[in-house]
Amino acid sequence: MISLQGVTKRYGAKTAVDDLSLELKPGTVTGFLGPNGAGKSTTMRIILGLDRPTAGAALIGGRPYRELERPLRTIGALLDAKAVHPHRSGRDHLRAMALSQRIPYARVEEVLGLTGMAEAAGRRAGSYSLGMSQRLGIAGALLGDPEVLMLDEPVNGLDPDGVRWIRTLLKSLAGEGRTVFVSSHLMSEMEQTADRLVVLGKGRLIADEPMERLLRGAGVVVRGPALEPLAEVLLDARWTGAGELTVTGPSVEQVGDLAYELGLRVHELRAVESSLEESYMRLTEGDVEYGAVAV
Ligand SMILES: Nc1ncnc2c1ncn2[C@@H]1O[C@H](COP(=O)(O)OP(=O)(O)OP(=O)(O)O)[C@@H](O)[C@H]1O
Numbered sequence: 194m195i196s197l198q199g200v201t202k203r204y205g206a207k208t209a210v211d212d213l214s215l216e217l218k219p220g221t222v223t224g225f226l227g228p229n230g231a232g233k234s235t236t237m238r239i240i241l242g243l244d245r246p247t248a249g250a251a252l253i254g255g256r257p258y259r260e261l262e263r264p265l266r267t268i269g270a271l272l273d274a275k276a277v278h279p280h281r282s283g284r285d286h287l288r289a290m291a292l293s294q295r296i297p298y299a300r301v302e303e304v305l306g307l308t309g310m311a312e313a314a315g316r317r318a319g320s321y322s323l324g325m326s327q328r329l330g331i332a333g334a335l336l337g338d339p340e341v342l343m344l345d346e347p348v349n350g351l352d353p354d355g356v357r358w359i360r361t362l363l364k365s366l367a368g369e370g371r372t373v374f375v376s377s378h379l380m381s382e383m384e385q386t387a388d389r390l391v392v393l394g395k396g397r398l399i400a401d402e403p404m405e406r407l408l409r410g411a412g413v414v415v416r417g418p419a420l421e422p423l424a425e426v427l428l429d430a431r432w433t434g435a436g437e438l439t440v441t442g443p444s445v446e447q448v449g450d451l452a453y454e455l456g457l458r459v460h461e462l463r464a465v466e467s468s469l470e471e472s473y474m475r476l477t478e479g480d481v482e483y484g485a486v487a488v
Pocket of ligand 1: 204207208209227228229230231232233234235236
């Protein structure tokens, strides 16, 4: 539903997004990760037509944002929760949005209910906490009942209940067949919410994979009474306990078959999952622009 084709964005000498091609599919929560300054917000702004790419194209349902007739009905977005007129009430903010797209006011009340904002809707948006502003922003994104939802750091400022609420909401929206694209810095949150992950580093795509594949790959543990021949033939094997080797690279099947061919007795053979945080650190090594310098 969202398709990026060779999108590049330069600001002077700085390349914020570098030849990025992506397909975001309906029915899926796609997480968007990357170190600070990797180009995530720029990518989202380009999708929404707020920034013009230097090269390439971003299409929503085959059309650029600017060509959508009633964009809120096609794509709902939350980029900056605080970008709301501070003197307007939450309800009036949503009503103004609804009016611009010929969405009935009854839908405003519906999304206020959905986001737990019905009670606070009469108050000035400027008096909202960050968490309440995030909820109002999500209400705005849902207003047009769009097929595509794009949220930049939606759990920012939410308490644990709010975080759980967002997780359930995003999954159920994808379950209804919508395309959900969400950025976050909270790895554990992404691990629980996203089906697929797109990782950017210095504007370039460094991974676009199903979550389970990213969580795999930390290695294979094999335990047995005399595994020395296995350690000799496998380059990336290291001893991690008494009679226990951890191997990176080959699959469980390959390690098992090799042990069999070498005539070795195996008492345990299992794949070790890494956390998303570990996989992410491995992937983005060398792509962190503003990381701490070890001294
Ligand atoms: N309007 C602009 N003018 C000049 N440079 C910009 C502009 N907008 C973004 N950049 C630069 O482009 C790069 C990508 O920025 P972007 O905000 O997209 O990253 P990000 O991945 O969203 O980062 P964060 O996680 O910190 O929000 C950064 O180096 C940033 O300084």
